[in-house]
Amino acid sequence: MSDKKMLPDEVNEIILESISDGVFTVDHNWRITSFNRAAEEITGTPRKKAIGRxxxxxFRSNMCEGDCALKxxxxxxxxxxxxxxxxxNSKQQKVPIGVSTSVLKDQSGEILGGVETFRDRTLVEELRRELSGSFEISRMVSRSPIMKKxxxxLPQVAESDSTVLLEGETGTGKEFMSLALHRLSKRKKGPFMAINCGALPDTLLESxxxxxxxxxxxxADxxxxxxxSAATSGTxxxxxxxDTSSAFQVRLLRLLEEKEYQPLGSVEKFNTDARIIxxxxxxxxxxxxQGTFRKDLFYRINVIRFxxxxxxxxxxxxxxLTERFIAKMNQLHDRSVEGVxxxxxxxxxxxxxxxxxxxxENIIEHGFVLCRGPEIDVAHLPASLGSKPTVSFPTPALVATTMEASLVEGEKEAIFAALKRNNFNRLAAARELGIHKSTLFRKIKKYKISLPATDGRSRRL
Structure with missing residues (x-):
């Protein structure tokens, strides 16, 4: 039998350039020695800039400083x-990938370095989110029917220049929502500026x-x-x-109506085209x-209300959200915590x-700081969340039972909250939750949720 013939180097190069997986090699000093076309596309880094680095x-991966597969x-x-x-990648975007690594050897078996192949899993992750019922828009993520609405x-509102009023408790993501409106709008290349009106006295706020x-x-030298002025063509x-005073509300109302403002100490008026949220x-x-907020200003800013x-x-x-926060902290601190x-x-x-x-987010950061293993556990969370854990650890069966009970309780609370928001109109609540009305009736019966004798469809005669 004749000896096996090796493919010419140029044929090997053609094959490497044809595959959709990124491939690169490193020497013993961890410097890149080869970098194929797919690697350029996935990372956004040209081959000439990659080789030798x-x-x-x-790659700036969360794996690089921790559990590196190639290492x-x-x-x-x-x-x-x-x-x-x-x-x-080169655009500062996070790209999920699947990695395989192997030792790089020459024909005589001498180790030259390492080779890594990697595949872009962005579409897979998007499909996983879709199957799990979650959705994402402009860095905001949710699987809640309320947020889905x-x-x-959001894109239609962003396209307009109408004033938007965002209402919600502290910490519900109002600034993130306003940023999303800005990033989805034609003003996205302009500045986005935020100011806490309640933290400043009138004179300082106006200045x-x-x-x-x-x-x-x-x-004032x-x-x-x-x-x-600075937010021209922006938001x-x-x-x-x-939390603003009545006097400031008057000045703001005039600006909204006339699209003009007057700097302190000036007799001249200036136009503004900044969008206000x-x-x-x-x-x-x-x-x-109660008379503590001007009615005319309220109707002027309440064009679109979230x-x-x-x-x-x-x-x-x-x-x-927990998954998102852990990924963010992994990126900031070059770690590879997998979850909770x-x-x-x-x-x-x-x-x-x-x-x-x-x-x-603060609770997850607390756990992230204390965690030294692959997952954040009960012992890493603030003690205020519950009683301090004992030395013994729960069995997998007990953990699964506890998890299931928590999910059931969460679903029960979500159903009752939707019913309450819709004046106990079952059909309206089912629509908000994104489920069929028969499914809602079955769950109400299953969880023994108490309901009033009449619902939101009832009318007084």
């Missing part, structure tokens, strides 16, 4: 298949928004540009607008009734979150 400079391959001399991780109209002329007050978020954690309608639900009314988002244990998730699902999404 350290692999972690190009294990080089150390142990064996291959690893389908490790899941992510990289940060908001997300559905920040409208600017001032030199000599307007003691210490030179002209200062205000946010309405301004007026946060906590419910107002946000509050107060009930402005009630404040109008009411963001508290986290306790969308507990189905807790696992999704079922027992820890059970504890998270049972909490009411008076601080909403911001509180959940």
């Amino acid at each position: 350290f692999c972690w400079e190009v 294990r391959t080089m150390k142990e001399g064996k291959s690893f298949v389908s490790s899941s991780t992510y990289i940060i 908001l997300f559905a109209i 920040e928004l409208f600017g001032y002329k030199a000599g307007a007050f003691t210490g 030179k002209d200062k540009q205000g946010l309405f 301004i978020l007026l946060d906590e607008i419910g 107002a946000a509050t954690n107060s009930d402005l309608e009630r404040m109008v009734e 009411i963001l639900p508290p986290l306790r009314e969308r507990k189905e988002d807790i696992p999704l 244990t079922p027992a820890a998730m059970s504890l998270l699902l049972n909490h009411d979150y008076p601080g909403n999404i911001r509180e959940l």
